[in-house]
Amino acid sequence: MSSSVSPDSPPATEEALSGGMTHKQRIEALVGLLLGMFVAFLSSTIVSNALPTIITELHGTQDQYTWVVTATLLASTATTPIWGKFADLVSKKLLIQLSLLLFTLGSVLAGLSTSVPMLIGFRVVQGLGLGGLQALGIIIIAAMFSPRERGRYQGPMAAVMSVATVAGPLLGGLIVDTSWLGWRWCFFVGAPLAVIALVVIGRTLNLPVVKRDVKIDYAGATLIAAGVSVLLIWVTLAGKNFAWGSATSYELVAVGVVLLGLAVFAETRAKDPVVPLRLFRDRTMTLATLASIAVGVAMFGGAVFLGQYFQIARGYSPTAAGLLTLPMVIGSMLSATVSGALITKYGKWKRYLIGGAIGMSAGFLLLSTTDHDTNMVLIGVYLFVLGAGMGMTMQNLVLPVQNNVAPTDLGSASATVAFFRSLGGAAGVSVLGAVLSTHVSDLITKGLVAAGVDLSEAGGSGAGLSNLKDLPESISTIVRAAYGDATARVFLISGVLAMLSLVAIAFLKEVALRTHSGIEQLEAERAAQAAADVLSVGGADSELISEIDELEDRAAYDGSAGRHARS
Template sequence: MSTTAEETLPVQAAVVHRPTAADSGRMSRRQTLEALSGMLLAMFTAFLSSTIVSNALPTIITDLHGTQSQYTWVVTATLLASTATTPIWGKLADLFSKKLLVQLAITIFTVGSILAGFSHSVGTLIGWRVLQGVGLGGLQALIMIVMAAMISPRERGRYTGIISTVMSVAPVAGPLIGGLIVDTDWLGWRWCFWVGAPLAAVALVVVQRTLNLPVVKREVSIDYLGAALIAGGVSALLIWVTLAGNQFAWGSTTSLALAGLGAVLIVLFLVVEARAKEPIIPLRLFRDRTTTLATLASIAVGVAMFGGAVFLGQYFQIARGYSPTTAGLLTLPMILGSMIAATGSGMLITRYGKWKIYLVLGAVFLLVGFGLLSTIDHSTNMALLGAFLFVLGLGMGMSMQNLVLAVQNSVSAADLGAASSTVTFFRSMGGTVGVSVLGAVLASRVSELTDQGLATAGVAVPAGSGEVGIGSLNELPAAIAAIVRAAYGDATAWIFMIAGALAIITFLSVLAIREVPLRTETGMERAEAEAVSPNGNGSNGHRPPEVEVAAVAPPRPSPRPRQTPPGPAVHGTVSRADGAAVSGAVVTVTDHGGRQEGSAATGRDGTYRVTLPTGGTFLVVAASGALEPHAALVPVDGRPVRHDIVLSGGSGVHGLVTGDGVPVPDASVTLIDAQGAVAGATRSNGSGRFRIPGVPEGRYTLAAAAPGHPPLAVSVRLNQGRYTERDLALPARAAVRGTVLATGAVVDHALATLVDSDGAVVASAITGADGAFEFADLPAGTYTLTARGYDPVAQVVHVAAGTVATAVVELVPPSVERVR
């Protein structure tokens, strides 16, 4: 809406022209896949590099002379750093270029990986793993945010299989590749950190070439204090749960100090967030039921994702005696289950639009999978164990992506980054705390079972002998080493029992989530819509910050040139959101006391003019049928003031125009209401997509036409406040062409006739000098083709007895009238 010298009411629903689909955030499938390729490669590299050390850890710790506590810390350091920084990356994505942030995260992670490979002590290795974690926190948050910007929730299922496969395969394939590297003598464990560098370099190049998102400019206010508080608070709490009960007692001064410090920092963080202009984690998000419940449900998923990869590798190698490579292969059932569940559930969600059932099934499979794994020991049948892992993988595949999908579908576009990273944050938090706590439980249980086993074998156990070091396991006598290995195998069941208890929380949380229909707009489209709508578009009612969007103003109906009388008045045009003029709209002008000063109805070109007795500030109200009314305060001095008005509908339609399965660009798309009036019109863009906004709810006829295709018309129902997706498949043109022959020679001026299956003549044609004919623009079907040559000629011939009569017969072409 363009207004000269006016003050807009807070409740006004102003709407501006929306750019075409290509400009407003709707990417073609090919563009989406190209952009996904670079990001998924980066995600694969990060997840692979963060878990590739799992099966290699026993070898690394042995080579660097580490302990069980350090074993856990090598993994925990990365998880801690990624967890603490994930919400910060997410908020930055709401403020800055997402593409630049993705590239920065890849670079940080790659540098940390390369430096980790040069470590000569466990302490140095842990330090560089922290740097890896900072980059990993960015990637695991940003990639989901970018996907939400490119792909609508309803269409996400088409890509869920690819995304979830990477998210499932990389964390589990990492230990497999790590084991293979460790088993290869000429490589060594250091290549576990270096192998990802070339992949990261390729990912950087691909992201630069394929990821092209519009840069949204807005006023930036970074919550530095909130970022520092959440990073410090989370780190203090995670260090506490990791070291307590191992390096110091739970009730010790050190333990209480760490717990108290973490709690104080988190409380201060909440206070700061409640007052910050751009909070790292907007607390209003938790007023949304779906976001809160999905956050709780993410905890057990994190335990399954990270704890499974870490402790299963340790179980297979130490308790069962398998090589690192074999240990990785033994986790393949979990990968397979995750891939099947993610791909299948994604396709079904896109097809039917229902998503809650798959969250519930995923939680059930997680619960059952953890329950089954809690029964294993050092002698469990490997085939049975593989079945248990397959069940757990089904739960992971159905849960990981769909939890994020549910949250992204329920929040406003302005909060997509913060909301997505919040779910990822708590999933990582679950993984970090899970690995730390479960690692401490495992160490304690192993020590207890080892003492029992040694006592049973008659071996004296010195008091205060401390924990059993993995690095010293190979130095023990065979009999004692067997006792320790059995202790590891039996103790592993305990950690899965604890994970199963967390899975109960996940099940109850997803059961309570309320299912809402999936949106059909991408994050970029929603951001544009919210940028021009004061009420926003999110379910939480948050008004997004003012966004400066580069858009081309729609052409306004040009009024006929006329002399504008002097004196106070309000004049302008009334149009729809697509720029079409609205005729017959009533514009009323009142003063502050509610007294009417004048009114006018718009003409066919949408123009209006209301002459006022004096200057002042007036309330201008415009209404037309089912379109949303407009209200604005307009100050008027002693001369006319122009006030253009845009009336929007609460609905719209968008989709793809295809012909023979191929997108059709520049197709004419028209929306016609029940009275036969054109409610909106547009043309498909270069990718075949179209969009008609600002239409009242109701039933319409949607028609499309394009050169080379017969026109198509379909019925469509538009619901208030939502965009309806309706793809249009134009039928292909059919044609019949041929030649009329007689004894091998062409016949000109022959009549060819085409008759349909009902016996009606569809078309007829006269052959030319080459005997050719053609029928175009035919609907598909079965026809009867007939052809005949010259018209028959009749004449009277008199023959007398004994004479020979001579007759000349002249044939006339069927298109030529005989002249007698």
């Protein structure tokens, strides 16, 4: 070797092991990343609370309400692993700046929408950028910090998410309730913050570009997105536009299944698949992915209808609806901060994931007992329990996966978990939205019949969000009550799915978190491989063997570095 490291040599500096970034620089870069995440979450939460007003003013339907959310989730799901692959080819800084620009462009265009279909289309553009923010944020943080350190930063990440979750609905409510602004400013307001995030990231993030021979699996991503989209369209439209047992229904299911089958086949043949199937040979990866799907369905599918419940069923303004979600946000922030600090201190994570899954299950099941006149204090308590469970589960679930895989698989594994969580979210919003829509129609019809109202004069089961403002007060009261009572079924399904995530987490094997970042592990592995090459050519002396032992210790995972050096 050109320069050896004897047993008495001082350890490599933090800067050397972190790709040229000191601890201070990594913290500064983390601030930029968190600001970018804040922009994304703020834009999403502003829209979620403004949607009842938007859909009503644009004369949309309950199904379109669902697809305004699903379109973004589906686009981000399909592109998350592609962004992760690109991170192995070009600058991560450039990619995350590009994703921020794309997300901002989609937001501005969405604000200019004149119809619900147009809004859905521009929400897809938002989703393309959101996919980059999801994948790259996880990958960059994993590259800069060790799994053990990451627990310490779950608190700031949770705080950013919580502040955005609080500020979004409140800001969105104020904008919608302010006559001289209007709902379009819910999309425009994030643009200045995105520019600030771009500047901060540009000035602070300085990760090395470590290129690998990677081929983007466009076929796999396209087939997966197409297959899932077809099945979601089937779930959304069946029972209303056509019968569940009709030929159209069977055709959509067949097309969706065939597309997903082709996707699996494509993944087995791809050099660098979107979803590397070999990763699922590891039990931790498989169980964490299953838990992520269930968490995604429950989290997105359940929480997205809260704003609708408060505004439509309970008659609160958008601003008040935002304030009413505070118990959930506070619970999430507190539990994520405390659990993250304890994980960093002790290196143990499973107890917090189990506690979080129990909290999510209990919160959703408690909410499933509510209706259109449940005491609001009780609902606040239920939301706090739900938020506490989400805070412990949502951010920490990726830790065992990142801790268990080799550093070369860190990007793929992280992106895969994010992919399936987003996929679960997209499916959850669509499926639960379809359940809600069908149940609401049934309850409206029963309510009108019970009140002795002529269905033809009331618009029948067509009475709903699209014409709520135009309905007589007696009929609108029935519609609002139907939404309040039907939402409980959404929470019940979410609770059952949260219990499935608890089962998957319970079978995870706990391994103490490593103390080396992804960059440190890669450099230790490469150095150990170089030492192994020297051994294979010229033999070894005691000093070189000592050096290899040190490199194996730095690798910090039970993997290839030690085996290569000893071969």
